[in-house]
Amino acid sequence: ETGVTQTPRHLVMGMTNKKSLKCEQHLGHNAMYWYKQSAKKPLELMFVYSLEERVENNSVPSRFSPECPNSSHLFLHLHTLQPEDSALYLCASSQDSQGRDLTFGAGSRLTVL
Amino acid sequence: GENVEQHPSTLSVQEGDSAVIKCTYSDSASNYFPWYKQELGKGPQLIIDIRSNVGEKKDQRIAVTLNKTAKHFSLHITETQPEDSAVYFCAAVRGPSARQLTFGSGTQLTVLP
Numbered sequence: 088e089t090g091v092t093q094t095p096r097h098l099v100m101g102m103t104n105k106k107s108l109k110c111e112q113h114l115g116h117n118a119m120y121w122y123k124q125s126a127k128k129p130l131e132l133m134f135v136y137s138l139e140e141r142v143e144n145n146s147v148p149s150r151f152s153p154e155c156p157n158s159s160h161l162f163l164h165l166h167t168l169q170p171e172d173s174a175l176y177l178c179a180s181s182q183d184s185q186g187r188d189l190t191f192g193a194g195s196r197l198t199v200l
Numbered sequence: 201g202e203n204v205e206q207h208p209s210t211l212s213v214q215e216g217d218s219a220v221i222k223c224t225y226s227d228s229a230s231n232y233f234p235w236y237k238q239e240l241g242k243g244p245q246l247i248i249d250i251r252s253n254v255g256e257k258k259d260q261r262i263a264v265t266l267n268k269t270a271k272h273f274s275l276h277i278t279e280t281q282p283e284d285s286a287v288y289f290c291a292a293v294r295g296p297s298a299r300q301l302t303f304g305s306g307t308q309l310t311v312l313p
Contacts, residue, residue: 091243120298129204129303130244130289143299177243186298187232191243 090114093178093192100168101200108163108195110178118142118184119161121153124175124194136161137184168199202227204292206304213280214312221307223290224272232293233273235264238306239286248275280311 091112100106112119121133135143136155150172152164161178175196179189203226213219223233231252236244250257250264250273257264261280266273277284290304 093243118298127209127305129305132298132301135298143297145299179243184298185296186293186301187234188246188249189236189244191236191245193241193243 091178091180091190091192093176093195095195096193097196097198099198099200100165102168102170104168105164105166107165108176108178108197110161110163110192112159112161112178112180112190114180114190116180116182116190117158118181119155119158120179120181120186120189121161121163122177122179122191124177130177132186133163135184135186142184165197168197170199173197173199202230202292202294202300202302204290204302204304206290206307208307209305210308210310212310212312215280215282217280219277219280219284219309219311221275221288221290221309222272223274223292223304224270225292225302226271227292227294228268228271230271230292230294233264233266234291234293235262235275236289236291236303237286238289244289277309280309282311282313285309285311 118137123131134153154162175194177194178192206223234249237247238244263276287306294300
C-alpha cells in the first residue's frame, strides 16, 4: 500500500450509533489532518496532528473525537451525529503541520440518517 | 481571516481548447498558493503551486499566474484532454499554521470530446 488509505469508503449510520473512520499513511510524514468536504463548499479543516500530538482543533463539535496512536494512523470517532454531518471526510498527511504539500486519501463518504 | 473566492463554479470546454480558473484572496499576507485537482471518487491531489515571490510558474500544459497587487491568481490549462475533467481547488496560505490554509469552493471542469 502506498499513499494515504482511508476506510471505510462509505458509511451509513443512525444518529445514535458510534462508528470510527480510519486513516493510514505510508509516506513517512509527520503530520496528519482531518478535513470535511461538503458539496459546493471549501474544504473545512477539523483537526491536525503533528507527531501524534494534536496541534489544531478547529472548533469541531465534541461528537467528533480524533485519535492519533502513532504518526502513521489517524482515527475519527463518531457518536450521536446529526444529519448535517453527512459529508465526505478526507484524511491528509504532510511532512510538517503547516498545511503545505498535502497528500489526501480518497475519503470516507458518511451519511447520517 | 482569509477569504478565497473561486470562479467559475462550473466550466465546460471543448477538447483541445484552453481553460482558465480564477481565484481572488483577501489577506495580503498570503504567500503560497497551491492548486489541487480532485477526480471523481478520489481525494484532492496537488498539481501545481506558486509562491508570492514568483509571477508565473509552468509545468507542461498547466500554468499558474499570480498578481499580488490585485490579489488574484489563476490556473491555466492548455490543450485540454478528457482526463483533465475534475474539480479544481485553489488555496491561499498566509502563515505557518494549517489553520491559515484557506481553500476556494472549487471549479467543476468538464472537457467535452
